[in-house]
Structures are given as structure tokens and as C-alpha cells.
Amino acid sequence: MLGRAERLCRERDLQFTRLRRDVLETIAAESKPMGAYDIAERLSGGGKRVAAVSVYRALDFLTEHGLVHRIASRNAFVSCGHDHGERDGLLFLICRSCGGIDELTSPAIESQLDRAVTEAGFTPTSRIIEVEGECGACRKRDGHTAR
Known part of the structure; x- marks a missing residue:
């Protein structure tokens, strides 16, 4: 999954920042959807605090580029390891x-x-x-x- 994200960012000349990578890795490691606050809590530790607003920005980027999907009924996110066409339902x-x-x-x-x-x-x-x-x-x- 990370390889796909890195390749996509390289091909589209996008920045795959450390936070975007960490958010994607955190979601991909879970079998169930995760909310932004759960992700922020998981990433916080060792004296550093990751703000939920920063996680939301990373999620917006990852969603926009098809690396994660938002599950609206759960207000949570799941990772996506494959490409979808623009019109794929x-x-x-x-x-x-x-x-x-x-x-x-x-x-x-x-x-x-x-x-x-x-x-x-x-x-x-x-x-x-x-x-x-x-x-x-x-x-x-x-x-x-x-x-």
C-alpha cells in the first residue's frame, strides 16, 4: 500500500509527507475503519501530540487521491490498496x-x-x-x- 502511495505521489508530483504516511500506515494496520480522533491519539505519544485537524488534512489528501475511503455512516476511514477508475462505483x-x-x-x-x-x-x-x-x-x- 505504501509503495502504491509513493508511486502515485511521485507520478503526480505530490508531497507524501511524514504525517500523510503515518496516517495511511495507521489506517492500513487496522481491520476496521478509524476516525480522525482515534488516528490522532494513535499517532500521539513520546511527548508529541498530533492534532486532529492535522489528521483531517492528511485524510483529505489521502481521500482525494484514492488511498483511503471515507465511510460516511461511521465518519471513519479505511485504506484502499488498489486503483479505481474515476467512474467506478x-x-x-x-x-x-x-x-x-x-x-x-x-x-x-x-x-x-x-x-x-x-x-x-x-x-x-x-x-x-x-x-x-x-x-x-x-x-x-x-x-x-x-x-
Whole structure:
């Protein structure tokens, strides 16, 4: 993930500052989404305090360049280790039980979404869909059968 971030910044002549790197590493190390204040707390220590406003600035940069995604329903962030096209819709499956998040794209959903927004005369700036429920591992653990 860091290699991708470094390469992207080099190709676009962007600065990959120490704070941006630290924020990305912190998010990538977690299996669950993290909020800015949690990230700031994690980065603070050893006599230094990282302000949440600085973390938000780093998150804005990382989000703008597709290195992290914001999960709006959680006001939290997850890392992204792969490239997305500008028009790729993202689908996040959010487990209410364990808090895990799976990211995927679906050409069928993207096609339907394209059709719906075109019919509405709407031009989206973001194409992110969040679906809450229970993941397969939690359903299995709780003894539920798959549907």
C-alpha cells in the first residue's frame, strides 16, 4: 500500500509527507475503519501530540487521491490498496456485528446506477454505496444459515 502511495505521489508530483504516511500506515494496520480522533491519539505519544485537524488534512489528501475511503455512516476511514477508475462505483458491506468492512465493485450495480442518475438528469461527484448487515463469518459464528 505504501509503495502504491509513493508511486502515485511521485507520478503526480505530490508531497507524501511524514504525517500523510503515518496516517495511511495507521489506517492500513487496522481491520476496521478509524476516525480522525482515534488516528490522532494513535499517532500521539513520546511527548508529541498530533492534532486532529492535522489528521483531517492528511485524510483529505489521502481521500482525494484514492488511498483511503471515507465511510460516511461511521465518519471513519479505511485504506484502499488498489486503483479505481474515476467512474467506478464502490460498494461497502458493513457488518454491524464485528464492524468489518468489505469493499467491492459491481458492474451490474454500476450499470443500474448509471441508468438511474442519467434518467434523473443528475451528475454524481461520488459513487459510494454503503450496505449494512451481518457478514458471513458473524452469521456462521452465531449459527445463522446463509440465505
